[in-house]
Amino acid sequence: MSGTEEPGHQVSDGPGHLSRSDVIHVANLARLALSEDEVDVFTAQLRTVLEHAADVAALDLSHLAPMAHPLPVENVLRPDEPRPSLDRAEVLAAAPAVEDNRFRVPRIGSEPA
Amino acid sequence: MSGARELAAAVRSGQRSAREVTEEALAAVAARDVELHVFLEVLGDEALAQADAVDGTVARGEDPGPLAGVPVALKDNLCTRGLPTTCGSRILEGWRPPYDATVVQLLRAAGAIALGKTNMDEFAMGSSTENSAFGPTRNPHCLERVPGGSSGGSAAAVAAGFVPLGLGSDTGGSIRQPAALCGVVGMKPTYGRVSRYGLVAFASSLDQIGPIAGNVEDAALLFDVLARHDPRDTTSLRHEAPPTLDAVAGGVDGVRVGVCPDLIVGCAPDVAARVYEAAEALRAAGAHVEEIRVPEFAYGLSAYYLIAPAEASSNLARYDGVRYGLRVDADNAAAMNTATRTAGFGPEVKRRIMLGTYALSAGYYDAYYAQAQRVRTMVVEAFERAYASVDVLLGATAPTTAFALGDKVDDPMAMYMNDVCTIPSNLAGHPAVSVPFGAGADGLPVGVQILAPALQEALLFRVARAVEAGAPVTEWSA
Numbered sequence: 001m002s003g004t005e006e007p008g009h010q011v012s013d014g015p016g017h018l019s020r021s022d023v024i025h026v027a028n029l030a031r032l033a034l035s036e037d038e039v040d041v042f043t044a045q046l047r048t049v050l051e052h053a054a055d056v057a058a059l060d061l062s063h064l065a066p067m068a069h070p071l072p073v074e075n076v077l078r079p080d081e082p083r084p085s086l087d088r089a090e091v092l093a094a095a096p097a098v099e100d101n102r103f104r105v106p107r108i109g110s111e112p113a
Numbered sequence: 114m115s116g117a118r119e120l121a122a123a124v125r126s127g128q129r130s131a132r133e134v135t136e137e138a139l140a141a142v143a144a145r146d147v148e149l150h151v152f153l154e155v156l157g158d159e160a161l162a163q164a165d166a167v168d169g170t171v172a173r174g175e176d177p178g179p180l181a182g183v184p185v186a187l188k189d190n191l192c193t194r195g196l197p198t199t200c201g202s203r204i205l206e207g208w209r210p211p212y213d214a215t216v217v218q219l220l221r222a223a224g225a226i227a228l229g230k231t232n233m234d235e236f237a238m239g240s241s242t243e244n245s246a247f248g249p250t251r252n253p254h255c256l257e258r259v260p261g262g263s264s265g266g267s268a269a270a271v272a273a274g275f276v277p278l279g280l281g282s283d284t285g286g287s288i289r290q291p292a293a294l295c296g297v298v299g300m301k302p303t304y305g306r307v308s309r310y311g312l313v314a315f316a317s318s319l320d321q322i323g324p325i326a327g328n329v330e331d332a333a334l335l336f337d338v339l340a341r342h343d344p345r346d347t348t349s350l351r352h353e354a355p356p357t358l359d360a361v362a363g364g365v366d367g368v369r370v371g372v373c374p375d376l377i378v379g380c381a382p383d384v385a386a387r388v389y390e391a392a393e394a395l396r397a398a399g400a401h402v403e404e405i406r407v408p409e410f411a412y413g414l415s416a417y418y419l420i421a422p423a424e425a426s427s428n429l430a431r432y433d434g435v436r437y438g439l440r441v442d443a444d445n446a447a448a449m450n451t452a453t454r455t456a457g458f459g460p461e462v463k464r465r466i467m468l469g470t471y472a473l474s475a476g477y478y479d480a481y482y483a484q485a486q487r488v489r490t491m492v493v494e495a496f497e498r499a500y501a502s503v504d505v506l507l508g509a510t511a512p513t514t515a516f517a518l519g520d521k522v523d524d525p526m527a528m529y530m531n532d533v534c535t536i537p538s539n540l541a542g543h544p545a546v547s548v549p550f551g552a553g554a555d556g557l558p559v560g561v562q563i564l565a566p567a568l569q570e571a572l573l574f575r576v577a578r579a580v581e582a583g584a585p586v587t588e589w590s591a
Contacts, residue, residue: 018471026470030426031433031447032463033455046468048526049418050481056415056488057480066486067493069318070304070542070567071348078344090211096440103435108446 018047117183117277117331121224124182127171131164131182135226138184142229142275150250151270152229153189154197160184160226167224178224180338185220186270186279189230190237191322192311193217200313201235201245201263204432204439204457214311215343216280216322223338228276231266235459236429237287237315239263240531243522244461251518252295254557255591258515261291261531267325268295278335279325284316285417286510286535288323289547293510293560296549296589298332298577299325301535303567304542305350307336308343316424317348319417319539329548329578333358336570350568357571365398365579368572369503371405376508376534376562383553388509391550391561394583395507395576405503409495413536416488418529419472419481420540425462426469432457464525493541500566505576509534510560514553534562544570546577551585558589 023043027034034042088101097104115123123129139157146152170177187193190200192210199205213221220227234244242250242265250265252258253273260269264281268291271279281288283301292299300323307322314320324335340354372392377385396402434440434453441452458466472481499506511531521528538545544567547560561580565573 022471023467026467026474027463029474030430030466030470031451031454032458032466033451042464042467045464045525046471049468049529050471052526053415053419053481053485056412056419056484059412059484059488059491061484061487061491064487064490064494066483067489068486069348070493070540071350073348076347086211091436094208094211094437096434096438105435105446106442106444106449 018043018050115277116327117180117334120183120277121179121181124167124171125177129182131167131226132161134182135160135164135184135228138228138276145273146275148251148256149253149269149273150248151186151231151266151273151275153199153201153232153247153266155229156196156227159196160228163221163226167226170224178222179334180220180278181224183225183278184228184276185225186229186231186267186276187217187227188233188264188267188279188281190233190282190313191217191280192313193227193230197230198313199247200237201233201247202457202459202462203246204453206439208438210311212311215308215345216339217311219338219341225278231264231270231279233266234263235462236313236425237263237282237284238425238461238465240286240290240528241516241521242266242291243518244459246459249518252515254296254589255515257517258557258591259294259518261294261511261515263287264299264325265291268292268297268299271295271297271325271327277327277331280322281325282312282320282322283539284319284421285539286532288325289535289545289560289562290511290531292325292547293549294515294558296558297325297327298329298546298548299323300332300336300546300573301538301544302336302340302570303350303544305348306354306544306570307339308341308346308349310343310345314428316421317428318424319421329574329581330358330361332546333361333574340570352568355571357574360571361574361578363575365395365400365576368400368505368576370395370400370402370576371499371503371506372402373405373407373506373508375407375410376506379533380509380512381553384509384511384513384559387550387559388507388561391580391583392507395579398579398583400579403503405499405506407495407499407506409491410537412488413492413540414529414533416485416492417532417536417540418468419485420489422465422469423472423482424469426466426473429462429466461525489540492537496537496541496543496566504565504572506564508562508564510547510562514555514557514559538564543567544573546573548577548580549584549587550580552587552589556589556591558587
């Protein structure tokens, strides 16, 4: 599949050393196309943000647990009762392309059918 | 326009009709919104129909609700069924959601009138509303300045007198900072207090919906309508939210207020001076005021700008051109995804998606994302230590008064610095509020921020009301 895999990409040598190829790599992962000029601008800007984040990277916090969420959330299952779902016609009306009550998309994969 | 409580009382008693109030609000928007650009969509017909329904309820002698006939501005990341919801983004231009956000349903049930959808930084990423794909909003007190962001449209709508109430969302300060820059009250509730069903997701462990109002009591009134459990939001708290409005005027006698230099350092001298004056006002009102250091807050900004982009990169993966929103066609699905996202997202959204993707990628996950999550734990523990000796914290909301349009838009790090005082409460999931307190050297509004522990909204509003009562009477203009 185009644009999602770069098997040859090597991570650069650590925090604060974001390279142009790192930016091209993450743009591909995120399915964003960048012009050469955009790669330059984003590399410089993201480097600045990561340099600021060096204060955090330098802390010894090995004694603290990572926190994903402000609440002590636990899994709760609601009663399995039938209820109305969103209206199908209303949902499909918002889609860019529809066929036979389904979302229509271009061919998946790059090989000819 | 009068305050929300006065308007609702007048409509409930039949002294004024909801239609008359709504027509007045629509006329004010028609007269001045060309220069401010607060609204992306004015819901004229829908608002008048809603007003007529409220008037019908009053005529039948039934209870029209606590917000009867009060026009409210909705940030455009709140889903409104059948009505445009763009999040300030080209990728959602023309999208009409098939459902209402829970807060929109609650407002309607309370008798409020949804007047329109307000401008915002694209997907709530920004601090000036300049990242909107549909052009910036201007500060009603000075047209050359920003209103703050990302809820800049809702804050400016209240500041301009279009509506007495607005709804915003706050992920790193996006309610409080524009409220400060526009001279209105903006409050972020405890994480989970207000349902986020129908709020378009930015960073799910941080996002929270909250009120923007012209005064503290109106903010409490709106909060009381919104704060309830919702089974459709898995992060919605089950705790009963005690009504805050009745407690607002309770005073601060004996309340322990910690003035926090770590929420003031880096602020402009005129902003810092207002915070210390607000502390004096609280002391005069009977509070015990002391200084308290929380140096861990200094690391909040860096942690936030790793965690929020990481969550955003995941949340925004849904914009793929398949089910709703923009599609740019191409001859295979992956190329269509890329073409759609490249055309549909603006530069700040792309920056954050790439930053988040990087922070989550193999080789960097521990150094950046997991480390930022540990900082989050550190900040929570620091709050706990502080709240062992004080009841609330006091600091600045934003480092400066409203800055000029164009000033920071090309310098992401300078823009991010706007959030330095507001981020700690998001990381911890705690409530906080910005209250106007006098003017800066340039004559524009300054906001001071009060922070409280989780679930302590009633105390938060009580202290906020005392700050408001002690604030100098100010006519803002640059």
